[in-house]
Amino acid sequence: MKSHTLNAVCFLFLVISLQNGHAEAPPRLPHVKPEAVGMDPGRLALIDFVVQRGLERNSMPGAVVLVGYQGKVVFLKAFGDRQLLPEKIAMTTDTVFDMASLTKPVATATSVMQLVEQGKIKLSDPVSKYIPEFAANGKQDVTVYQLLTHQGGLIPDNSMKDYQDGPEKAMERIYALKLYYEPGTRFAYTDVGFILLAEIVKRVTGQTVHEYSSKHIFQPLGMKETGYLPGPELQKRAATTQQRKKRWMQGEVHDPRAYALGGVAGHAGLFSTAEDLAVYAQALLKQGTYEGAQILKPETVDIMTRGYPVVDVIRGLGWDKLSRYSSNRGDFFSRHAFGHGGFTGTSMWIDPAQDLFVIFLSNRVHPDGKGSVNSLAGRIGTIAAAAIDQRTQSRTGKAAVSSDSLEVLSGIDVLRQQQFQALKGLRIGLITNHTGLSRDGKSTVQLLQEAPGVQLKTLFSPEHGFAGKLDVSKIGDSTDQKTGLKIFSLYGKTRTPTPESLQELDALVFDIQDIGTRFYTYISTMGNAMQAAKKQGIKFIVLDRPNPINGVDFAGPVLDEGSQSFVGYHRIPVRHGMTAGELARMFNEELKLNVELQVVPLKNWKRHMYYDETGLTWVNPSPNMRNLNEAVLYPGIGLLETTNLSVGRGTDTPFEWIGAPWLDGMKLARQLNRSGLPGVRFVPVQFTPESSKFAGELCGGVNFIITDRRQFQSVRTGLEVAHQLRLLFPDQWETKRFNRLLANQRVFDAVVAGKSVFAIQALYQQELAEFAIRRAKFLLY
Secondary structure, eight states: OHHHHHHHHHHHHHHHHHHHHHHSOOOOOOBOOGGGGTBOHHHHTHHHHHHHHHHHTTSOSEEEEEEEETTEEEEEEEEEEEEOSSSOEEOOTTOBEEOGGGHIIIIIIHHHHHHHHTTSSOTTSBGGGTOGGGGGGGTTTOBHHHHHTTOSSOOSSOOGGGGTTOHHHHHHHHHTOOOSSOTTSOOOOOHHHHHHHHHHHHHHHSSOHHHHHIIIIITTTTOTTOEESOOHHHHHTBOEEEEETTEEEESSOOOHHHHHTTSOOSSSOEEEOHHHHHHHHHHHHTTTEETTEESSOHHHHHHHHSOEEETTEEEOSSSEEESTTGGGSOTTOOTTOEEEEETTTEEEEEEGGGTEEEEEEEOTTTTTSOOOOHHHHHHHHHHHHHTBOHHHHHHHSOOOOOTTTOOOBOHHHHHHHTTTGGGTTOEEEEEEOTTOBOTTSOBHHHHHHHSTTOEEEEEEEOTTTTTTOOOSSOOOOEEOTTTOOEEEESSSSOSSOOTTTTTTOSEEEEEOOOOSBTTSTHHHHHHHHHHHHHHHTOEEEEEOOOOTTOSSOOEEEEOOTTOOBTTBOSSOEEEOOOOHHHHHHHHHHHTTOOOOEEEEOOBSOOTTOOGGGSOOOOOOSSTTOOSHHHHHHHHHHGGGGGSSOBOSTTSSSTTSEEEETTOOHHHHHHHHHHTTOTTEEEEEEEEOOSSSTTTTOOEEEEEEEESOTTTOOHHHHHHHHHHHHHHHOTTTSOOTTTHHHHOOHHHHHHHHTTOOHHHHHHHTHHHHHHHHHHHHTTOOO
16 A cells, blocks of 8 residues: 555656656757858957947947847847946846837737637727727727737827826726727827737736736746846846936836836836847747747747738738838848837847847937937848858758659548548549649549549549630530540539439549639639538548649738639638648638548648649649749739730730730830839730630730749739739720629729729738638648
């Protein structure tokens, strides 16, 4: 009995020891010499010169600068003093700083995005869903997304008189505020919006933003020197700011509204150190994870930090990207960089493309509030990026994957490896066409017919027919000459499998190469077939294939509710960034199809891959989709073909040019080249289609030359073409059917009204961000 008790005690001790081991804080980032990771120490040394000049000009009394690269600290130095009055105290690298508005992204927005990730908050939800009192004075439709991007119609800062009667009364007065402008029509940086976001966190979790961020962000990351209301030890080494009530503020929030709210607010109140912030920055660079502690999923980090056009600037969710507040941004940062600054003299910018972050912390408001550091912080960022040896970065960065080094297997290849176990004993109907091929070129039809224990009973074909060669409006049923199996057309009298065609089947199998664009109809065929399979009570199995234009990028307006059609099956954006298998999972849940669904996944496919990086053989998915270049162009250029333009059908290079007899290609190309579209150039051309629209007529037009497909934005390009056509040829370009594929009335109206592409893009960013959240749960890779 004693031995059992002793064993139990030992076991309990072991469990507690393991738990304590797991609870240990992650270590801080290691420090290395710059040259060890391919940075030029001579160039980094210029930071000393720039900061010293700032000290001489009284830009700030002191500062701490930290540069992180490839997961290591390559520069950390303290300059000047953290206090001048009432006595001089030297700056140290462990000085605690008042983060001011860096609170917004680091504490508040990160907390909100965790709750979005958990489904407890929706970006598109009205704020009044969580704070009913906020609906007063016409604010009932202001959304969480609009607060995160500073376009919610709120005043930048309400009067300090609203705070004089304590926090509770102050919040009541904020709820009662009138709109400052119509939400969604302006970018107006606002503290009030983030005060409300913190209140949403409180109402959803029962914890203040201080309590929530400490428990769910800073503690897991081991950021022991970060949080609101710093204790006595941290206060002692805090940088002094200004005087309040005849005392110097040290470890006490500088912002007067945050102070009136008890030191805890969504817009200000956070304190931290350079090395603590470095851990947070590295966590975002590592897609939400640091040393085993995960604060956000990779998809959420992407959603939070990608660029959203907001009227006339680009913002992230809580982060700055490119706006009039970006003077603290380094000149050589990539378009993927995101950051923020704080009123007290703080700044942090993070650049995933360069695996770089730059932290600048000062108390520029000490002693008299007259310091200025934004341009100084920007110059430091420029120096840090310039210090990277580009040759080293190209060797250590993500290299393009060659077909020799990575062999992607499609669903049929994986099924074959698994000896067709998923289909054993089942009577199968196969939805496929000429793209249904294994890696070694054998048709899925042949493989399933020869598979032991699998009964292939019938075939179904989509638009363009079983051989993928027809470009007609209706296709009849036929028979496969090789197998003798009947082929039911799903692009004829019906676009859905009939109950008769599904008789005596146990499962439908789908194996067709999609092209990554909403209005490409193969995914609609899949959705219709899923519905039919559910009604018949049979399984639906998707043999997955790559998204040929990569599975990372998604873009364009989301289809309006009520605009569903065969060229718009579900409420997704024009470019969806998903595979057919992932879309099937989305359709099944969001449309409540509830079919018994199985996806046979790809093997070795990475989301960033284009089709030429898979090693798979390109087969034209349809008669006019003849190469990968055309597939990359298609989401944007394909939008235009419902108008009186030729998109190159009837020529050798469809979708690589547009034209019409009435179009002046030289004039259009000139304006498009002036528009600053990335990764593409435009060449005036003339061509004569042999068939389709304008057959036999000479067309003036523009040829699209993709110069960098990683920078190229297809949908944005298509919208820019539409914008220029509307401006240059208002009487010739017919727009009445342009919304057929666009399927978004607000965007269509904006194009017709001649609005800029930036303004047009801003119209659908909230829905695009919400789609990103929806999409994340269905991704398989």
